Amino acid sequence: AQTVTQSQPEMSVQEAETVTLSCTYDTSESDYYLFWYKQPPSRQMILVIRQEAYKQQNATENRFSVNFQKAAKSFSLKISDSQLGDAAMYFCAYRRGGGGSNYKLTFGKGTLLTVNP
Amino acid sequence: DTAVSQTPKYLVTQMGNDKSIKCEQNLGHDTMYWYKQDSKKFLKIMFSYNNKELIINETVPNRFSPKSPDKAHLNLHINSLELGDSAVYFCASSQGDRVRGTQYFGPGTRLLVL
Incomplete structure (x- = not known):
């Protein structure tokens, strides 16, 4: 079974600084997708960024970028130029690729990010 | 325009009652999901429907019964509510194929069982 581990329960960053949130995963599959979701206090789950395992290039979305190391899983x-609005719980998630329709997300336990003014 | 909506947003009820949560998506997706987020914020899949067919049932007690009347709706009915059912329940939807399968979430329903 796939597992996702976020080893940092909490992180903090100063406004305008850069912060990196860690995620490792375990899978025996070669075709899969990885996601970061953000959950602010409003509790809405918001997709931040997505990475296809078959792509070597790291995904970027404005101030958000990933470092995808497939061999190291x-x-x-x-998050660059951190803003107060970035304060949230961040979840790393895994989804298999391949055929069929069982595309559930497996989540890590989350990292609570605080942004200090 | 709300992509994935859930009703109600909050639900407070007594142990032993039966309650339902409704979910609707207007994204044209063919797959819908229910996730449970516990008090420690851990998110776990409960059910998934693809084209109204049950695809995933992750060892959820049979007091929980999902129903998908059509591709745009997935409801969750819970019988004989227990204290441990208190959680936030999220509905999500995606286009089920491998390439376009990013899941989009509803706002969640906070259920409190007293």
Whole structure:
């Protein structure tokens, strides 16, 4: 079974600084997708960024980028120029690829990010 | 325009009652999901429906019964509510194929069982 581990329960960063959130995963599959979701106090789950395992290039979305190390099964999220609105719980998630329709997300336990003014 | 909506947003009820949560998506997706987020914020899949067919049932007590009347709706009915059912329940939807399968979540329903 796939597992996702987020080893940092909490992180903090100063406004305008850069922070990196860690995520490792375990899978025997070669075709899969990785995601970072953000959950602010409003509790809405918001997709931040997505990475296809078959792509070597790291995904980027504005101030958010990932460092995807497939051999090491590592998928970290870098937030540049942190803003107060980035404060949230961040979840790393795994989804298999392949055929069929069982595409459940397996989540890590989350990292609570605090942004200090 | 709300992509994935859930009703109600909050639900407070007594142990032993039966309650339902409704979910609707207007994204044209063919797959819908229910996730449970416990008090420690851990998210876990409960059910998934693809084209109204049950695909995933993750060892959820049979007091929980999902129903999908059509591709745009997935409801969750819970019988004989227990204290441990208190959680936030999220509905999500995706286009089920491998490439487009990013899941989009509803706002969640906070259930409190007293």
